[in-house]
Amino acid sequence: MNEKEVIARRVAKELKDGDRVNLGIGLPTLVAQYLAPSLHVFFHSENGIIGMSPLPGEGFEDINLTDAGGRPVGALPGACAFDSAFSFGMIRGGHLDVTVLGGLEVDELGRLANWMVPGSMIPGMGGAMDLVTGARRVIVAMTHRSKTGSKIVPRCTLPITSVRRVELIVTELAVIQPTENGLVLQEIAPGVSVRDVIDATEASLILGPGLAACE
Amino acid sequence: MVGGFMGVGSPLRLIDEMVRQRRGDLTLISNDSARPGVGVGRLIDAGLVKRLIASHIGTNATTQQLMLDGRLEVELVPQGTLAERIRAGGFGLGGILTPTGVGTLVAEGKRTLEVDGSQYLLETALKADFSFISARRADYYGNLEYSLTARNFNPLMAMAATTTIAEAESIVPVGMISPDSVITPGVLVHVLVGKERAA
Numbered sequence: 397m398n399e400k401e402v403i404a405r406r407v408a409k410e411l412k413d414g415d416r417v418n419l420g421i422g423l424p425t426l427v428a429q430y431l432a433p434s435l436h437v438f439f440h441s442e443n444g445i446i447g448m449s450p451l452p453g454e455g456f457e458d459i460n461l462t463d464a465g466g467r468p469v470g471a472l473p474g475a476c477a478f479d480s481a482f483s484f485g486m487i488r489g490g491h492l493d494v495t496v497l498g499g500l501e502v503d504e505l506g507r508l509a510n511w512m513v514p515g516s517m518i519p520g521m522g523g524a525m526d527l528v529t530g531a532r533r534v535i536v537a538m539t540h541r542s543k544t545g546s547k548i549v550p551r552c553t554l555p556i557t558s559v560r561r562v563e564l565i566v567t568e569l570a571v572i573q574p575t576e577n578g579l580v581l582q583e584i585a586p587g588v589s590v591r592d593v594i595d596a597t598e599a600s601l602i603l604g605p606g607l608a609a610c611e
Numbered sequence: 612m613v614g615g616f617m618g619v620g621s622p623l624r625l626i627d628e629m630v631r632q633r634r635g636d637l638t639l640i641s642n643d644s645a646r647p648g649v650g651v652g653r654l655i656d657a658g659l660v661k662r663l664i665a666s667h668i669g670t671n672a673t674t675q676q677l678m679l680d681g682r683l684e685v686e687l688v689p690q691g692t693l694a695e696r697i698r699a700g701g702f703g704l705g706g707i708l709t710p711t712g713v714g715t716l717v718a719e720g721k722r723t724l725e726v727d728g729s730q731y732l733l734e735t736a737l738k739a740d741f742s743f744i745s746a747r748r749a750d751y752y753g754n755l756e757y758s759l760t761a762r763n764f765n766p767l768m769a770m771a772a773t774t775t776i777a778e779a780e781s782i783v784p785v786g787m788i789s790p791d792s793v794i795t796p797g798v799l800v801h802v803l804v805g806k807e808r809a810a
Contacts, residue, residue, distance in 0.1 A: 479764070558711075
């Protein structure tokens, strides 16, 4: 299992039956593969649908039915399509239970940066700013480190996506919960020590209740 | 304004005709710039766009390069804000108040207002000279019906321009689309074209 699969599998455990969920492009999209089959989750996509499903198979593509990355998807019975204003009304209006988004940085205030690296990579925020502002729970699913260092930092150096504190950070090493007191290390991945996580993290971590004894 | 999301629900015949006629110096308002050769990406490829207002350009390396070279002015707008600014333009509103972007780069140069203890950005309405939109089915009055995620910005843009030109996959006699199924009333569509038929 590569690190992205480890992350997606752990995030999938956060979703509950009946949740209305928006998965961001990239790593978060993988989460859908690891849901327990008994769980019925309503997947929302910002290009205007709720009830999205993976493409049922080759040959089922409809050029008018894609996810927000433009890839062909399916729709479950009971799915519903709508325009972009309505789609974002669902997002900002608090009608989504969970959004799972990728990240470039998260800081000790729980603020996410994921939409630009000034001067080099400027993809734009797409729907991310609205999702972080409006979803009831924001889960950041990202690798713990980039090529240049820790992605969990004291203060974001990149432009932030929102001032909102995200609810959870899931990486291949750990599960971290931002709180008003700082970042609480809640879980470590199998085979990883608390020391490994602390060494890989530039931000200060508070050890969660179950982990304090391990040190 | 040109409808579509990553090229899905974009009026390709109208886009290709713009390219053929070399209609340049455009200010393009669109959700994204799709990919090179796809949807509105064709207008970018042809060098017809001077200014782009969009939420996402990450899938089009040409757009990013032109922007970094200073040859294309880009205003990045959160997607939900873009939709609401266009809706406001078409619905006779001066703008909207949104919590999205408060405390970020997006808030620079904008007014922040407090309403009932929450902070909102004042985002102004967007209008255009022309909207090019795409629909699955039209009748000869221009009543439009859309399909799945190809709807996206099309109904919003239909109301926000001086002249709205719609391109439909098929055009049927008046009365065939039930009033309940019409999403964009025909009275808002000034010009209607069919998709080009295969020879």
